Amino acid sequence: MSIVRVHNFSVSLDGFGTGEGQSLDAPFGHAGHRHMEWFFETRTFRAMQGKTDGSMGVDDAYASMWGPGIGAEIMGRNKFAASRGPWESVGMDDEWRGWWGDNPPFHTPVFVLTHHPRPSIKMDGGTTFHFIDASPAEALAAAREAAAGGDVRIGGGVATVREFLAADLIDHMHVVVTPIVLGRGERLWDGLEDLDSRFTIEAVSSPRGVTHLTFARR
Amino acid sequence: MSIVRVHNFSVSLDGFGTGEGQSLDAPFGHAGHRHMEWFFETRTFRAMQGKTDGSMGVDDAYASMWGPGIGAEIMGRNKFAASRGPWESVGMDDEWRGWWGDNPPFHTPVFVLTHHPRPSIKMDGGTTFHFIDASPAEALAAAREAAAGGDVRIGGGVATVREFLAADLIDHMHVVVTPIVLGRGERLWDGLEDLDSRFTIEAVSSPRGVTHLTFARR
Numbered sequence: 174m175s176i177v178r179v180h181n182f183s184v185s186l187d188g189f190g191t192g193e194g195q196s197l198d199a200p201f202g203h204a205g206h207r208h209m210e211w212f213f214e215t216r217t218f219r220a221m222q223g224k225t226d227g228s229m230g231v232d233d234a235y236a237s238m239w240g241p242g243i244g245a246e247i248m249g250r251n252k253f254a255a256s257r258g259p260w261e262s263v264g265m266d267d268e269w270r271g272w273w274g275d276n277p278p279f280h281t282p283v284f285v286l287t288h289h290p291r292p293s294i295k296m297d298g299g300t301t302f303h304f305i306d307a308s309p310a311e312a313l314a315a316a317r318e319a320a321a322g323g324d325v326r327i328g329g330g331v332a333t334v335r336e337f338l339a340a341d342l343i344d345h346m347h348v349v350v351t352p353i354v355l356g357r358g359e360r361l362w363d364g365l366e367d368l369d370s371r372f373t374i375e376a377v378s379s380p381r382g383v384t385h386l387t388f389a390r391r
Numbered sequence: 392m393s394i395v396r397v398h399n400f401s402v403s404l405d406g407f408g409t410g411e412g413q414s415l416d417a418p419f420g421h422a423g424h425r426h427m428e429w430f431f432e433t434r435t436f437r438a439m440q441g442k443t444d445g446s447m448g449v450d451d452a453y454a455s456m457w458g459p460g461i462g463a464e465i466m467g468r469n470k471f472a473a474s475r476g477p478w479e480s481v482g483m484d485d486e487w488r489g490w491w492g493d494n495p496p497f498h499t500p501v502f503v504l505t506h507h508p509r510p511s512i513k514m515d516g517g518t519t520f521h522f523i524d525a526s527p528a529e530a531l532a533a534a535r536e537a538a539a540g541g542d543v544r545i546g547g548g549v550a551t552v553r554e555f556l557a558a559d560l561i562d563h564m565h566v567v568v569t570p571i572v573l574g575r576g577e578r579l580w581d582g583l584e585d586l587d588s589r590f591t592i593e594a595v596s597s598p599r600g601v602t603h604l605t606f607a608r609r
Contacts, residue, residue: 187586188405188606189582237423271470310553350404350568352604354590356584366574370403376596384594384602386404386570 175317176344177325179342180239181209182361183349183383189358190273190331200255200272202358208351211383212236221278231379235347244323246314247331250287253302259289270294271302281320284312286333309340332361338365346372346388393535395543395563398457400532400579401426401567401601407576408549418473420489420576429601430454439496444463449597453565463534464497467551468505471520477507484496488512489520500537514606517534527558549577556583564606566588 180245184190185208197311199205199223212218216227226234253271271277276292280299283345303319305312316325325338330359337343348361362368372388379385402408403426415598417423430436433443434455436439445451468474471489474481489495498517512520519538523530534543545555555561566579580586590606597603 186406187583207604292541312553319553350594350602352587352594354442354580354583354586356580356582360405362572362574363570364574365405367569368572374600376568376570378594378596378602382592382594 175244175320175322175324177313177327177337177342178243178362179329179337179343179346179348180325181212181236181347181349182329182334183212183260184361185353185355187354187356188362189355190216190329190334190361192355192358195251195255197255202286204355204358207353208349208355210379211349211351214381217307223290228381230381231377231385232381232387235349235385236279238347239326242324243281243326244320245281246326246328247312247333247337248283248285248328252328252330253287254283260291261343266291270296271329273300276300281323282316284316284319294390299382304310307366308344309337313337313342330364331361333364335361335363338368341371343388344390346386348388350384350386393462393538393540393542395531395545395555395564396461396547397547397559397561397564398566399430399454399565400547400552401430401569402579403569403571403573404575405407405572406580407573408547408552408579410573410576413469413473415473422573422576424433425571426567426573429567429569429599431595431598434590446599447573448599449577449595450599450601451477451601453567453603456481456565457544461499461544462538463499463553464501464544464546465530465534466503466546466556467499468503469505469550470548471503471505473549478509484509486564488514489584491518499541500534501546502534502537504530531555531560549579553579553581553583556586560590561606563606566604566606567603571599 175214194201194202211232214228215233216229216235217233219227260266276298283302285304288306291304306317355378375387377385410420413418416586429450432446432453433451434447438446453555478484494516495514495518503522507522508524509522593605
């Protein structure tokens with residue numbers, strides 16, 4: 174049975190998954206990458222950069238789970254482009270193909286949720302970006318079909334994960350609580366009162382200072 | 392050197408230290424005691440109830456640190472009485488002596504912050520409640536003097552801890568993140584952007600599912 178998963182989703186102590194003032198130059202706004210630093214040090218992340226170094230402790234154990242078994246990803250427009258509105262209005266009608274270069278690390282179909290559909294973009298290495306205007310349930314149906322029996326990853330950003338949680342479509346979620354207080358931005362937990370009643374939650378803190386939470390649907 | 396400490400301060404994943412709708416019958420509002428359950432199971436808490444059972448694992452190791460070395464406590468009016476306004480207006484001018492019976496677990500002077508000072512109340516076992524209308528710095532000066540070389544504990548509630556953090560008066564803080572999503576109430580972290588820059592933060596999760604964070608002033 175194919176399941177729906179979230180991985181390596183980092184939040185601050187105060188629950189922000191991104192800071193304020195996002196842009197192409199600052200995809201997480203004023204947060205910089207402070208809540209992602211634990212990830213950047215892992216072998217899993219370094220491998221995405223074509224490197225072979227990186228940590229292999231508990232942080233990497235969790236980080237490495239993001240890939241195996243996944244047949245498709247769903248992401249919000251903001252994760253793909255840090256912009257809103259018609260593509261041509263933000264100068265992204267031709268060139269912009271995401272942050273990840275010619276060979277993105279997904280290697281599966283990726284469904285980008287947007288109110289402004291555009292033709293699909295086929296990249297090297299098996300990644301194809303599809304742009305769809307769809308509800309979470311509709312997007313999931315499309316991704317499930319494309320995944321051909323594999324699991325579907327909800328890749329973020331914050332609003333996308335929150336919408337899938339609100340629609341009760343997530344089966345497994347890995348959230349990383351990092352010891353910083355961002356103060357402002359987008360909160361993961363908003364509107365999700367009693368979310369814990371739907372999941373068994375395990376907490377494991379790492380020597381690096383972050384805490385890995387895994388949510389398993391009950 | 393006497394330091395200022397916070398212990399066993401429980402928050403939900405979304406950062407709430409108490410729920411909405413606090414009253415004498417529901418001191419934490421709609422939260423009930425869900426964020427405190429880890430504490431209720433410890434030997435430290437059970438001893439406060441005159442019992443000799445309770446867990447002695449990592450949760451109790453942290454819980455037990457609240458007492459030794461403390462010479463005085465400061466708490467908000469809300470922790471003492473879950474009420475606001477003049478004491479007589481809420482029927483608390485005579486009888487109300489806190490939640491803790493004749494022999495409260497503090498055994499030191501306790502300074503209750505209130506805009507409505509009243510005569511001190513001497514309890515059994517060394518606890519005396521003093522009621523003062525004071526800024527955090529003024530209250531700390533009074534508590535330090537009363538503590539006679541001991542440390543000062545900031546006992547809560549949420550607004551009181553937040554005010555002392557904002558005034559940079561806390562040296563050591565133990566926060567317990569519990570895996571529940573309360574959705575509404577009072578947030579500990581509000582207004583404390585970049586708090587982490589002032590502290591070294593350690594995270595230790597327990598088999599019980601909570602995460603103990605200790606903040607040590609840099």
